[in-house]
Structure formats: C-alpha cells, structure tokens
Amino acid sequence: MTLELTTDVLVVGGGPAATWAALKAAEEGAAVVLADKGYCGTSGATASVGTGVWYVPPEPDAREAAMASREALGGYLADRRWMARVLDETYERVNELADAKYPFPVGPDGTSLRNGLQGPEYMRRQRIRVRRAGVTILDHSPVTELLTSFDGAVAGAAGHQRQADRPFRVRAGAVVLATGGCAFLSKAFGCNVNTGDGALFAAEAGAELSGMEFSNSYGIAPEHTSVTKTAFYNYATFYRADGSVLEGAGSQRGRSVIARTLLSEKVFCKLDLADEAAQKAMRLAQPNFFLTFDRLGVNPFTDPFAVTLLAEGTVRGTGGIRIVDDGCATTVPGLYAAGDAATRELICGGFTGGGSHNAAWAISSGSWSGRAAARFARSIGRGARRVQAAGGAGLRPAGRSSDVDIAEAVRTVQAEVLPYDKNYLRHGDVLRDALGVLDGVWESLRSVESAGIASVPARQAAAMVAHARWMYTSALVRNESRGMAKRLDHPELDPSQHHRITSGGLDRVWARPEVAA
Amino acid sequence: MIELISTQQCIACDKCILVCPTNVFDRGADGLPVISRQSDCQTCFQCEANCPADALFVAPHTHPLPEASFAHDEEHLRRTGLLGSYRRDIGWGRGRTPAAARAVGPALSPSGPPLIS
Numbered sequence: 160m161t162l163e164l165t166t167d168v169l170v171v172g173g174g175p176a177a178t179w180a181a182l183k184a185a186e187e188g189a190a191v192v193l194a195d196k197g198y199c200g201t202s203g204a205t206a207s208v209g210t211g212v213w214y215v216p217p218e219p220d221a222r223e224a225a226m227a228s229r230e231a232l233g234g235y236l237a238d239r240r241w242m243a244r245v246l247d248e249t250y251e252r253v254n255e256l257a258d259a260k261y262p263f264p265v266g267p268d269g270t271s272l273r274n275g276l277q278g279p280e281y282m283r284r285q286r287i288r289v290r291r292a293g294v295t296i297l298d299h300s301p302v303t304e305l306l307t308s309f310d311g312a313v314a315g316a317a318g319h320q321r322q323a324d325r326p327f328r329v330r331a332g333a334v335v336l337a338t339g340g341c342a343f344l345s346k347a348f349g350c351n352v353n354t355g356d357g358a359l360f361a362a363e364a365g366a367e368l369s370g371m372e373f374s375n376s377y378g379i380a381p382e383h384t385s386v387t388k389t390a391f392y393n394y395a396t397f398y399r400a401d402g403s404v405l406e407g408a409g410s411q412r413g414r415s416v417i418a419r420t421l422l423s424e425k426v427f428c429k430l431d432l433a434d435e436a437a438q439k440a441m442r443l444a445q446p447n448f449f450l451t452f453d454r455l456g457v458n459p460f461t462d463p464f465a466v467t468l469l470a471e472g473t474v475r476g477t478g479g480i481r482i483v484d485d486g487c488a489t490t491v492p493g494l495y496a497a498g499d500a501a502t503r504e505l506i507c508g509g510f511t512g513g514g515s516h517n518a519a520w521a522i523s524s525g526s527w528s529g530r531a532a533a534r535f536a537r538s539i540g541r542g543a544r545r546v547q548a549a550g551g552a553g554l555r556p557a558g559r560s561s562d563v564d565i566a567e568a569v570r571t572v573q574a575e576v577l578p579y580d581k582n583y584l585r586h587g588d589v590l591r592d593a594l595g596v597l598d599g600v601w602e603s604l605r606s607v608e609s610a611g612i613a614s615v616p617a618r619q620a621a622a623m624v625a626h627a628r629w630m631y632t633s634a635l636v637r638n639e640s641r642g643m644a645k646r647l648d649h650p651e652l653d654p655s656q657h658h659r660i661t662s663g664g665l666d667r668v669w670a671r672p673e674v675a676a
Numbered sequence: 677m678i679e680l681i682s683t684q685q686c687i688a689c690d691k692c693i694l695v696c697p698t699n700v701f702d703r704g705a706d707g708l709p710v711i712s713r714q715s716d717c718q719t720c721f722q723c724e725a726n727c728p729a730d731a732l733f734v735a736p737h738t739h740p741l742p743e744a745s746f747a748h749d750e751e752h753l754r755r756t757g758l759l760g761s762y763r764r765d766i767g768w769g770r771g772r773t774p775a776a777a778r779a780v781g782p783a784l785s786p787s788g789p790p791l792i793s
C-alpha cells in the first residue's frame with residue numbers, strides 16, 4: 160500500500176526554493192522527485208503573496224549600493240561574498256524567467272521591470288516548468304521524516320499522502336529541504352503550511368541551525384484578516400481610537416510602537432499619504448493587497464481601519480538550517496537546505512523586513528542546492544543502501560507512549576510565541592519562563608506515537624515547539640539588540656557580540672556563538 | 677475563509693480540491709466540492725483564483741462568518757461583482773491578459789524603481 164519511489168534527488172517543499180532546486184537538479188541530469196505538503200504552485204508564502212526581488216543589474220555602483228544598503232539594519236552579520244553570489248545568481252535566474260515568458264511589466268521608459276514577481280503567476284509557471292523538466296511531483300504529500308543510511312548520510316524521506324491516504328517513502332541519493340520558514344499557524348498570508356518541518360527533520364539527522372534569534376517578524380494586516388503585505392503601509396498614518404495620531408508608529412521603523420499599543424488598545428490606520436496616482440498604481444502592483452479592503456467595503460485611503468500584527472516567525476525572519484558550503488550543504492552528508500528553511504544571515508544578517516532578499520535567496524539557494532544535490536547523488540551512485548527512519552517527537556515515543564492532545568499542544572506553543580509582549584518585545588525573564596513551558600510541551604510530544612494522516616499534525620506540532628525552543632535559547636545567548644533580535648533588558652548593540660549564533664539539539668537544546676570554521 | 681460554493685456555477689472540475697494548500701475541501705457524493713475543514717483555511721484565495729467557473733467566494737475574515745453574512749448571499753456577491761473578482765484582477769481566465777504584465781506600482785523611494793509586486 161505504501162508508495163515507494165527511488166530517485167537521485169528528493170526535494171521537500173513546493174515553493175520557489177523547491178521548484179528552483181528541482182529545475183536545476185534536473186538540468187544536471189538527475190532524476191528528481193518533489194514532494195509538497197500542499198500543492199506545488201499554490202502552496203507556500205510566495206504563491207499567495209508575491210515578492211519584490213533583489214534584482215540588480217551587474218553595474219558596479221548599483222551592486223555596491225545594493226550590498227551596502229542593508230548592512231547596518233542586519234547588524235553587520237551578512238557576508239559580502241555571499242551577497243555578490245546571490246546578486247549574480249538572482250540576476251541570471253530572473254532573466255531565465257523572462258526567457259520563459261513570465262510577463263514582466265514594462266516601465267514608463269520602455270524597459271522590462273524585473274524587480275518583483277506576482278505570486279500566483281510566478282508559482283503557476285514554476286510548476287509547469289518543473290513538470291516539463293520531467294520531475295515527478297507529489298502534491299498533498301507532507302514529508303514527516305528523513306531516512307538516513309547507516310553511515311549517517313541522508314538517504315531519502317517518508318511521509319503520508321493526505322488525499323490518497325497512503326504512506327510514501329522516497330529513497331534518494333540526496334535530499335533538499337525547502338519547506339519554508341515557521342509562522343506557527345498564525346494565519347499570516349499563505350503561511351499556514353510553514354510550520355518549520357524541515358528544521359526539525361534536519362536537526363533529527365544531526366544538522367545545526369543558525370540565527371534562530373532572528374525569528375520575530377510580524378506583518379501588518381487589517382484586524383481579523385490574513386493579508387500581511389506591508390509595503391503600502393509606507394503610505395499610512397496610524398491613529399488611536401479617538402482619532403489622534405499614534406506618534407512614532409510606522410511600518411518600517413515604528414512597528415514596535417504599534418505592537419506596544421496593541422497590548423492595551425486598538426490601533427487604526429489610513430493610507431492617507433498616497434496621492435491619486437499612487438493609489439491607482441498600488442492596485443496594479445498588488446491586486447491581492449486590495450482583496451481584503453474591497454471585500455470589507457473599506458476604502459483604505461479614506462476610511463480608518465483597525466490593524467493587527469500577525470507573526471511570521473522565520474518566514475520574514477532570517478534564521479534557519481545552517482549552511483556550510485557554496486552548494487548549501489548542511490553539516491550532514493546528502494542533506495541540503497534552501498529558501499526560508501535555511502538561514503538567510505549570509506545575505507541579510509539579522510533583518511529582512513521589507514522583502515526582496517528572501518526571494519533572491521530562495522531563487523539562488525534553491526538553484527545551488529539542486530545542482531549540488533544532483534552532483535552528490537551522482538557521486539554516491541544508485542547502489543541500494545540500508546536506511547532507517549530518523550523521526551522522533553510526535554511520531555515514535557522515546558519511552559512509553561501516552562495520549563497527548565496535539566491541538567492543545569499547538570495552542571500552548573502559540574501562547575508562548577505569538578503574543579507581542581513575549582516574542583516581539585523580548586525580555587530575558589519572559590523568554591526563560593516561556594522556555595520552561597516549551598520544554599514541557601516537547602517532553603509530552605516525545606511520548607506521542609502516531610501513524611498515517613495523524614502523523615502530519617503531530618509532526619507539525621513537534622516542529623513548531625522545536626523551532627520555538629531554538630528561537631528563545633538563541634535569543635537568550637544574544638545579550639544585546641542586533642537586527643530584529645531586540646531585547647528590552649539589553650537594548651544596545653554590543654560590539655563584542657558581533658558573531659552569528661549557532662543552535663541545535665532536540666531533547667537538549669543548545670545555542671552558542673559560531674566558531675569560525 | 678472560504679464561505680461559499682455556488683452549486684449553480686460549479687462545473688465539478690475538482691480544481692479547488694487539488695490546489696487548496698491546506699486541503700480544506702473534499703469531493704461530495706454528488707461530485708461537487710464540499711468545505712470539510714473550514715478551520716484549516718488560511719484565507720489565501722488560491723481556490724478562488726483557480727476556479728474556472730467563478731463559483732467560490734473567500735471572505736477576508738480569518739474566522740467563520742454567520743449564516744446571515746454577505747459572504748453567503750450569492751446574489752449579492754454576483755451583483756456587486758465580488759464573485760470571481762480575484763480571478764479578474766489577476767487576469768486569469770480565457771481572453772484575459774495576466775495582470776502581472778501591467779503591474780507597475782508606485783516607487784516607495786524617490787530614487788527607487790516602481791514596485792511591481
């Protein structure tokens with residue numbers, strides 16, 4: 160009854176990082192299987208939101224300005240060599256999309272504008288391209304664990320096809336994890352498939368994480384709605400209920416003022432800084448931004464509307480699986496990471512916020528990991544390897560099994576990571592208390608035995624609590640404020656902490672300054 | 677959240693069942709899709725964008741709406757043009773041009789390029 164496949168490269172995920180990985184692995188001549196939790200083409204953050212892209216023509220001045228622009232915001236943790244590589248690769252790949260007939264718009268001066276991608280259009284085309292490249296796509300096929308060979312290398316993955324309701328196992332020479340970041344089921348736009356599964360699988364195979372303290376991005380949305388696209392809040396004024404202006408509040412710099420105010424009262428907003436021309440153009444650029452307003456019957460330019468902040472965790476944070484070489488290998492042989500599942504500190508340090516770098520990273524790291532995985536798979540050949548399943552918490556009990564309410568476990572995790580006064584406005588004492596609760600949830604999930612379709616939510620819960628523990632453990636090691644990892648109890652940047660923070664571990668979580676290789 | 681399937685307009689093509697990233701739908705005994713797991717809906721509008729018959733309506737709210745809500749009033753949604761509006765706005769469907777081709781937005785800084793997504 161189990162679907163059994165054998166391939167050279169298995170790509171886990173179905174967003175931009177995964178589809179670029181699959182395309183480039185196939186171009187290298189590898190047989191490729193792509194398994195997506197949802198549907199490759201609509202699933203993941205990009206497919207719903209669309210993204211600005213860090214697309215900069217190869218002119219020295221423009222490239223220099225692009226690299227310099229975000230170094231301070233990111234706390235000087237990015238690496239110029241990686242930025243240059245990403246700018247090169249992204250430029251080529253986006254031009255490849257143009258060659259493949261993606262309908263880029265034409266600017267007033269007649270040039271093709273390539274600094275952004277409409278989500279549904281981009282990902283629909285990526286699916287077609289992946290299929291044409293001969294990749295086997297498994298939709299609605301959440302992976303729940305990796306398979307490892309007895310020498311410790313990763314040798315495939317297993318999961319459960321939820322529409323066909325049958326287990327599947329893919330043996331592969333190499334695996335690319337492109338499962339996106341973790342937004343803790345906050346219902347931020349397109350992000351509920353992003354529960355951090357890849358990081359859990361990687362850690363179970365022995366991989367490390369990096370930058371997990373940079374995991375508290377929050378997107379602005381109208382209250383009780385999902386669309387967290389934030390660029391146009393640059394045109395916003397924020398107000399209190401009595402109509403007075405909320406001083407210091409803003410989309411780019413003043414988002415923490417909004418968070419702090421929301422703890423005790425409602426915050427309202429009007430996009431009243433946009434003139435008529437801007438208003439018209441905004442509709443063309445982001446039809447999805449206006450979905451909410453048109454359906455609520457709100458004119459965002461003239462009517463004040465209440466706003467909320469939805470957690471996007473590591474989706475628009477920068478932490479993820481640690482990368483150790485130019486092919487996006489992890490510390491585990493045969494295992495590669497790309498997109499939001501991987502750390503983006505290499506190109507943006509501790510801050511991404513207003514976009515473009517994430518999309519460029521997904522395109523570049525996806526392409527590199529696909530190529531490298533194909534070469535690795537070729538080097539080890541197709542010989543049969545004995546494999547074992549690597550999954551633990553939520554799947555195979557450590558000792559005696561017990562009944563755990565998974566939905567309740569998720570609610571407990573959410574109560575520690577979604578509130579602004581815990582995760583956004585961070586304080587050491589609060590983080591320590593939260594870790595106590597999270598350790599308890601982890602321990603209870605260690606006793607869970609699950610199979611079939613039930614293993615999917617159980618593993619998502621395990622991934623989210625693991626994520627939360629790496630986040631807060633890392634945040635406690637960074638006793639300063641750098642990038643998005645701000646601490647109320649350590650509000651200043653401390654030059655002596657100019658290092659990345661590596662983390663990992665499952666039953667025992669650890670975090671420490673990165674040791675230079 | 678997904679709030680409405682127009683049985684009048686649905687052509688039973690299974691597309692929404694296939695594309696929903698969080699697997700909200702099942703195929704009913706009559707071949708039409710049914711909303712089986714509304715609480716899993718992430719309000720991403722993908723089903724609507726992909727429905728060839730403009731038969732779906734996703735309300736912007738991330739919680740379910742009461743029976744009397746506008747989101748269940750098919751006539752109202754049709755009259756106001758909301759039914760099928762996302763598909764129209766992104767230029768999907770026969771005879772339409774992908775809206776990506778005209779997505780020239782404002783520039784957010786004086787020296788920056790126009791936003792195109």
Ligand SMILES: Cc1cc2nc3c(=O)[nH]c(=O)nc-3n(C[C@H](O)[C@H](O)[C@H](O)COP(=O)(O)OP(=O)(O)OC[C@H]3O[C@@H](n4cnc5c(N)ncnc54)[C@H](O)[C@@H]3O)c2cc1C
Nearest residue numbers: 173174176196203204205211302339498499514515517518
């Ligand atoms: C509102 C919003 C606006 C944004 N704007 C910008 C912007 O302007 N510019 C920019 O650069 N970035 C932006 N981003 C960030 C950008 O969307 C992400 O960086 C990008 O989507 C990452 O691509 P990905 O392929 O790594 O992950 P995703 O696109 O999230 O895809 C992850 C995929 O993995 C699959 N998956 C998850 N778990 C499993 C599993 N267990 N098994 C199998 N498959 C699994 C999912 O189904 C999904 O298909 C924005 C994000 C949001 C939320």
Ligand code: SF4
Nearest residue numbers: 696717718720721723
């Ligand atoms: S809005 Fe998105 S999550 Fe909800 S039913 Fe439609 S496709 Fe599924």
Ligand code: SF4
Nearest residue numbers: 686687689690692727
């Ligand atoms: S996509 Fe539209 S037409 Fe097709 S089954 Fe779903 S509701 Fe019916």
